[in-house]
Amino acid sequence: MDVSGRSGEMEVFIAVAEQGSLSAAARQLDLTPSAISRIIARIETRLGARLLVRTTRHISLTVEGETYLRAARRILADIAEVEDAITDQGVPRGRIRVSASLTHGRIAIVPLLGEFCARYPKVVVDLSLTDHVVDILGGQADIAVRFGALADSPLSARKLGETGHVIVAAPDYLARHGTPRTPEDLFAHNCLGFNFRRAEAGWPFRHEGRDFRLRVTGSIVANSGEALTHLARHGVGIAREGAFAVQDDLASGKLVALLEAFNPQDRDAFHAVFVGGPTMPARVRVFVDFLVEKFGAGPLA
The missing domain is CATH 3.40.190.10 (Periplasmic binding protein-like II)
Known part of the structure; x- marks a missing residue:
């Protein structure tokens, strides 16, 4: 791969952060561990900050490293979105990472995916079912389906429905x-x-x-x-x-x-939560629109 530019360096850094080791990142990117090490050192020298803490068995991110990782993911996603839009003339494409709870995802989200993929064949849905709250701003997901009251945050949300x-x-x-x-x-x-x-x-x-x-x-x-x-x-x-x-x-x-x-007949609303705004990728927008269409903000049960 070409790692001569800033975007290439970012890809290397993301691989190291996600793989947890230089050797694993090197295998993923078809580079040598020494090349990976030089690229990380080059980034740290340019920024004047240490991004990784390396031991013989593990690599962890510093606070500056976490900040750089979030920015790198966002920048590369923006680049991919612009290129996709030009290449396919606005047709939604690419990977969307969706997080949903174990039960709701299995019962209500999974049965819809076949129809979505048939409608948008160039979009790849990367679904994670977990009851943990994922960090969307940190790049762990593009869309999360969340139940209950939403905390104040810069994220956008659209109500999908509610349940008793x-x-x-x-x-x-x-x-x-x-x-x-x-x-x-x-x-x-x-x-x-x-x-x-x-x-x-x-x-x-x-x-x-x-x-x-x-x-x-x-x-x-x-x-x-x-x-x-x-x-x-x-x-x-x-x-x-x-x-x-x-x-x-x-x-x-x-x-x-x-x-x-x-039974007090209390009901929990559930929402699709995502990073909105004018730069929101088309693939994210169409998936959120699809969920709103299918659930119709009505009751699950």
Whole structure:
């Protein structure tokens, strides 16, 4: 590859940062490790800053290195977008990195991808299903589908829809431990929860027009709704899930809805989040438009 220019140097730096070693980056780029080392040294000398911390086994980024990595990814993406637009006369093309939660991605996003790819055959969808929040500004994804209230940020967002919630348990769990009849009965049960920070603690309920929350506890917390549904389905405990995530289990009888008389009918909106503005790549725009078209900002369940 041609590494004589700034863009070539950026490609080398990105490869080193992503691969975590000079030798792995060299293999990826068909260069020698010594050539990679010289290019990194050239960048650091020009910038007057150390970008990488190198040990015998690992390479990590300095603060300046993280800043340079974000900028390099953005610059190369902009160059690719301009060239694609000229080459294909504005036809969307290239790779888009999409992040979605495990459950929602599997149930609602994956079934749509075949139609999208048929409509835009020159766009490659790079889908990652994870319940971790990815850093879009840091270049970890182009689009993320996120549930709940959005934090203030320079990112753009378009609402896709919303979902309700339901408390569920497996019939065999209820046979062994009894069925809770009031929210307070949950104190005697194994309530499975999330381990990431929420705006408000506890499960919400409504009774006779009064809204309140209870801090329930259990033997397992996880960062994955898919994991909690699996545990509930196998009789480990009681979980509170997005209604879309358990609708098939409820229909089949694998799970039973609990305390519906106390359900506050709260709903979580979900959005497509991305870097907007006039330089937004066409491939990102058409994918967001496609999601809005398919979900229609309506309820999942």
